[in-house]
Amino acid sequence: MPPAIETTDLVKEYGDLRALQELSLTVEEGEFFGLLGPNGAGKTTFINTLVGLVRKTGGDARVFGHDVEDDYRQARDAIGLAPQEFNVDRFFPIREVLEHKAGYHGVPEDEAAERADEVLKRVGIYDKRNERFDWLSGGMKRRLLLARALVTDPDLLILDEPTAGVDVQLRHDLWDLVTELNEEGTTILLTTHYIEEAERLCDRVAIMNEGRKVTVATPDDLKTRGTDTISVRLESQISAGATADLETDLGAYAHEVTTSAAGESLEVRVDDGGSTAPQLLNDLEAMGYEIVDLEISRTSLEEIFVDLTRSEDRTVTRSSASSADDGAEENGEKKRDVEREREQEGVA
Numbered sequence: 001m002p003p004a005i006e007t008t009d010l011v012k013e014y015g016d017l018r019a020l021q022e023l024s025l026t027v028e029e030g031e032f033f034g035l036l037g038p039n040g041a042g043k044t045t046f047i048n049t050l051v052g053l054v055r056k057t058g059g060d061a062r063v064f065g066h067d068v069e070d071d072y073r074q075a076r077d078a079i080g081l082a083p084q085e086f087n088v089d090r091f092f093p094i095r096e097v098l099e100h101k102a103g104y105h106g107v108p109e110d111e112a113a114e115r116a117d118e119v120l121k122r123v124g125i126y127d128k129r130n131e132r133f134d135w136l137s138g139g140m141k142r143r144l145l146l147a148r149a150l151v152t153d154p155d156l157l158i159l160d161e162p163t164a165g166v167d168v169q170l171r172h173d174l175w176d177l178v179t180e181l182n183e184e185g186t187t188i189l190l191t192t193h194y195i196e197e198a199e200r201l202c203d204r205v206a207i208m209n210e211g212r213k214v215t216v217a218t219p220d221d222l223k224t225r226g227t228d229t230i231s232v233r234l235e236s237q238i239s240a241g242a243t244a245d246l247e248t249d250l251g252a253y254a255h256e257v258t259t260s261a262a263g264e265s266l267e268v269r270v271d272d273g274g275s276t277a278p279q280l281l282n283d284l285e286a287m288g289y290e291i292v293d294l295e296i297s298r299t300s301l302e303e304i305f306v307d308l309t310r311s312e313d314r315t316v317t318r319s320s321a322s323s324a325d326d327g328a329e330e331n332g333e334k335k336r337d338v339e340r341e342r343e344q345e346g347v348a
Ligand SMILES: Nc1ncnc2c1ncn2[C@@H]1O[C@H](COP(=O)(O)OP(=O)(O)OP(=O)(O)O)[C@@H](O)[C@H]1O
Pocket: 014, 017, 019, 037, 038, 039, 040, 041, 042, 043, 044, 045, 046, 316, 330, 331, 333, 334, 335, 337
């Protein structure tokens, strides 16, 4: 079986802005895969390329082996997309919106009605089935986007920030539901700004920055890339002059030694706090310090993420020749994208 998603050297340019820069990424069938990156990293552009809302400038993109442009229909039919934006027809009851969506992807009428009811129950808004989109609360709208993504029974579910702005209860409901779907065999691609969400749900995550893949790893592997901090409280004070000596004496394993202003505690940054702490204790005692308390803290995934995507200049590569006209053209493309999406989603 080919991978659920396979891109090779994928490039997308909006005018002179390179939103995707030779991005090669593979998501295996059955994986729960996270896409992380700061605002503007290219996550939505990547997704939109897969679902045919954006035309790639270069490279290759396949979904279950189907080229996303040459075999658009097969690739698109395999995907259920819950986008970031609410792009739902506002004039029909939501049950009909789902029926239209299923019909658009070739599901016969009777079956479409059954599926619509089934997914409305599954996401917990069946009692709202005869209401229109605008009458739903924000959280219910998010549930509906998920229902619409599921109504075609997709092999690949793409969730673009599904829990942005939802309350804690709904976030947990959605987590449970997508975990269940993944356990049933659906491959999931999730973009999120909540590191905790990625850590909790994903088998692997790709971190993107400025259209490039920075790294791909399991959340656990990522965490091992961070450093630990050992905080030590001392009985006696460290004199101002002794701090430099400490740095030299502990230099074999300490990346950084910081002493408090009053000199009664210090923080030592090391690779692995657990295995280094006994050595540090010995060394400090040998120097004549008495230890009152010691605590080890790990770098959070969030800190590692910030570190990996730290950038002097947050803007994506854009030539200095960029003009106001280019901007208008890009906006035009954005508009065309939305129109195409509406067309494809069965909206007017
Ligand atoms: N249609 C468009 N026309 C011009 N530029 C665009 C268009 N769509 C996206 N961009 C630009 O491409 C870059 C990547 O945007 P994209 O929306 O893919 O990022 P993202 O990682 O999804 O960001 P966020 O986390 O804020 O949703 C940004 O600089 C954005 O301004």
